[in-house]
Amino acid sequence: MKKIFIFLGPPGSGKGTQTSKLADKLSIPHIDTGSLLRKNIQDNTPLGVVAKGFIDKGQLVPLSVVSSVIEDRIRKEDCAQGYILDGFPRSVEQAQELEKILDRIGTFNLKNDAVAIYFDIDNEILIQRLINRRSCPKCGTIYNLLSNPPKIMDYCDICDTKLTLRADDNEQTARARFETYEKETAPLEEYYKQLGILKELEADKSISEIWDNLKKVVFED
Numbered sequence: 001m002k003k004i005f006i007f008l009g010p011p012g013s014g015k016g017t018q019t020s021k022l023a024d025k026l027s028i029p030h031i032d033t034g035s036l037l038r039k040n041i042q043d044n045t046p047l048g049v050v051a052k053g054f055i056d057k058g059q060l061v062p063l064s065v066v067s068s069v070i071e072d073r074i075r076k077e078d079c080a081q082g083y084i085l086d087g088f089p090r091s092v093e094q095a096q097e098l099e100k101i102l103d104r105i106g107t108f109n110l111k112n113d114a115v116a117i118y119f120d121i122d123n124e125i126l127i128q129r130l131i132n133r134r135s136c137p138k139c140g141t142i143y144n145l146l147s148n149p150p151k152i153m154d155y156c157d158i159c160d161t162k163l164t165l166r167a168d169d170n171e172q173t174a175r176a177r178f179e180t181y182e183k184e185t186a187p188l189e190e191y192y193k194q195l196g197i198l199k200e201l202e203a204d205k206s207i208s209e210i211w212d213n214l215k216k217v218v219f220e221d
């Protein structure tokens with residue numbers, strides 16, 4: 001079985017749920033880059049302090065800092081049997097950085113030990129999901145007008161408050177977000193395809209169907 005699982009997929013593709021399930025099943029760490037960065041910042045680690053400096057100035061945390069945070073994490077004892085990477089790499093440049101990290105650590109080799117699992121789902125489906133999402137400003141319950149509607153249209157089942165649409169869930173913002181994602185990630189998919197480590201997973205399915213397919217990908221080789 002492979003040791004490094006690189007999860008690729010747009011926001012809302014169900015990737016997060018499946019990552020957690022797989023991490024539990026294999027008892028390996030789920031390394032979510034966003035959370036990892038936030039944890040470093042909270043804990044005031046030397047890298048966290050550097051990252052915070054950029055964020056405070058409204059800048060993106062540079063790749064050199066992100067990759068140091070990742071390297072630091074995957075050198076830890078609990079990653080010796082393998083790990084899941086989620087949110088990194090996100091571009092070809094980052095993928096090449098990951099290869100350098102793996103070379104430095106020397107335990108695993110990308111071509112032999114890694115599989116990149118792409119959650120394939122049509123953008124339109126994701127956009128429809130997002131723009132139909134409603135949340136209750138009072139108790140925080142999340143609804144979806146298509147798949148999980150409230151009993152009374154637009155009002156919370158629990159506290160009867162009028163539901164709202166999150167500002168960043170409007171159609172225009174959603175489209176822009178997916179376009180950015182695609183622009184960065186499409187070349188990355190191609191890159192991993194060329195390396196022969198890409199597996200595509202149909203993600204327009206139920207959680208349990210995706211999970212069954214994911215297990216096939218993970219356990220078949």
Ligand SMILES: [Zn+2]
Nearest residue numbers: 136139156159
């Ligand atoms: Zn409510």
